[in-house]
Amino acid sequence: MNFPTPATEPAARFTAPGGWRHGLGYGLLGLPLAFVALPLYVILPNHYAREFAAPLAALGAVLLGARLIDAVLDPWIGRWCDRLFARSTGAVLGAAALAAVVLALGLWGLLFPPAAVIDHGMAALLGWAGGVMAITYTSFSVVSVAHQAWGARLGGNEAQRSRVVAWREGLALLGVLLAAVLPGTLGLGATVSSFAVLLALGWWVWSRSLVPVAPASDQRAAPAAALRPTRSPLRQPAFQKLLAVFVLNGTASAIPATLVLFFVQDRLQASPALEPAFLATYFLFAALSLPLWVRAVARFGLARTWLAGMALAVAVFIWAATLGAGDAMPFLIVCALSGVALGTDLALPGAMLAGVIGQLGERGQREGAYFGWWSFATKLNLALAAGLALPLLAWFGYTPGARSPEALQTLTAAYCLLPCALKLAAGALLYTLLIRPERMAVPTSNPLKAHP
Numbered sequence: 001m002n003f004p005t006p007a008t009e010p011a012a013r014f015t016a017p018g019g020w021r022h023g024l025g026y027g028l029l030g031l032p033l034a035f036v037a038l039p040l041y042v043i044l045p046n047h048y049a050r051e052f053a054a055p056l057a058a059l060g061a062v063l064l065g066a067r068l069i070d071a072v073l074d075p076w077i078g079r080w081c082d083r084l085f086a087r088s089t090g091a092v093l094g095a096a097a098l099a100a101v102v103l104a105l106g107l108w109g110l111l112f113p114p115a116a117v118i119d120h121g122m123a124a125l126l127g128w129a130g131g132v133m134a135i136t137y138t139s140f141s142v143v144s145v146a147h148q149a150w151g152a153r154l155g156g157n158e159a160q161r162s163r164v165v166a167w168r169e170g171l172a173l174l175g176v177l178l179a180a181v182l183p184g185t186l187g188l189g190a191t192v193s194s195f196a197v198l199l200a201l202g203w204w205v206w207s208r209s210l211v212p213v214a215p216a217s218d219q220r221a222a223p224a225a226a227l228r229p230t231r232s233p234l235r236q237p238a239f240q241k242l243l244a245v246f247v248l249n250g251t252a253s254a255i256p257a258t259l260v261l262f263f264v265q266d267r268l269q270a271s272p273a274l275e276p277a278f279l280a281t282y283f284l285f286a287a288l289s290l291p292l293w294v295r296a297v298a299r300f301g302l303a304r305t306w307l308a309g310m311a312l313a314v315a316v317f318i319w320a321a322t323l324g325a326g327d328a329m330p331f332l333i334v335c336a337l338s339g340v341a342l343g344t345d346l347a348l349p350g351a352m353l354a355g356v357i358g359q360l361g362e363r364g365q366r367e368g369a370y371f372g373w374w375s376f377a378t379k380l381n382l383a384l385a386a387g388l389a390l391p392l393l394a395w396f397g398y399t400p401g402a403r404s405p406e407a408l409q410t411l412t413a414a415y416c417l418l419p420c421a422l423k424l425a426a427g428a429l430l431y432t433l434l435i436r437p438e439r440m441a442v443p444t445s446n447p448l449k450a451h452p
Helices: 012-013 021-026 030-051 056-087 090-112 116-121 122-152 156-183 189-207 221-227 237-267 273-298 302-320 328-359 367-395 407-441
Strands: none
Touching: 012 156, 021 156, 021 189, 030 090, 030 122, 030 156, 030 189, 030 237, 030 367, 056 090, 056 122, 056 273, 056 302, 056 367, 090 122, 090 189, 090 328, 116 122, 122 156, 122 328, 122 367, 156 273, 156 328, 221 367, 237 273, 237 302, 237 367, 237 407, 273 328, 302 328, 302 407, 328 367, 367 407
């Protein structure tokens, strides 16, 4: 199967003069997708716990169930996206447009449950939340998997792939910044309305962006190739290794994302007015760090650069464990440094996956299948973070608003120390499974660096 050379692949235009236009065209949809992720995964648990007095254990179970349902569907969504790509890019864009409409309506229904549901009691409210969450998360997955697979199909070498992903994730961080500020300043209603407008704009720009190029010698055979039974991504050793690191590292990152508002409100006892500043600082510095990490990739490679980001995150969260009431300013520094570390988690793993797909000879055919499992792993991380961390906090005596030393120690251990342990384990896996074999192998045999 013949692919264009690195210099002629669509991804090469991201690093050429004027590449920002192509980066903006492809990456802008990442802004509203990340915009909605903050309300769905960070604000929603806190909103239901404090606004509707939802019990943490029950809320955690509902979040776990809804996210697991969504996660189980992701591999199927990925295979379905491959079939859509086999038909045409227009089919992909059409399916994503329909899912985007459902996503916007679902977010509104979650944040503003009908009065009739609220009046029927907590069981009805949690049932509504679980059902609408499952639908909303699934529609989010359709748009997200299609968009990620589109980017992977643009090809390119390590530097070009990291640039493609960096545009998507950099604009995603801008979306998170907006989502962090808007609820506290304009309210949740304006937040949902803004999201709907940004989602429509992002889809429109995406529909006019660079189109993936099929293998030159097999363009007519591409639809049939995409439908042929092939080996599951989970049975590919190269994918297994990368996925193991991604899952462990992702769980380490998802736990603080779920607990950050509880830590700020109860451990730091910071003013509610500072909450947007903490979140904005975290994501702003993640966005600012992306160009630096992309430059580091050109010198050190994707895997080593990712390992450096993990090490930085561990150091920062160990320091965060020493903070207490009144330490708002030091926590701003924690947010800034941990945001810099986040840059590697956002830009590098997806670029590594695109390289693995190419090395396995499945580029242009099965990106959806791989990113479906990738999305499944992401959702599993978030489900475990909410479904395990919240009930464990309740089990060990923490409730929102607690001030006892024991409860606050439990919160600190869950927010700071548990993620550090998981990050260290992820770093050890990354070195053992990917970096060390790379050092021992001939450079061109490295599946994460070799060009398809």
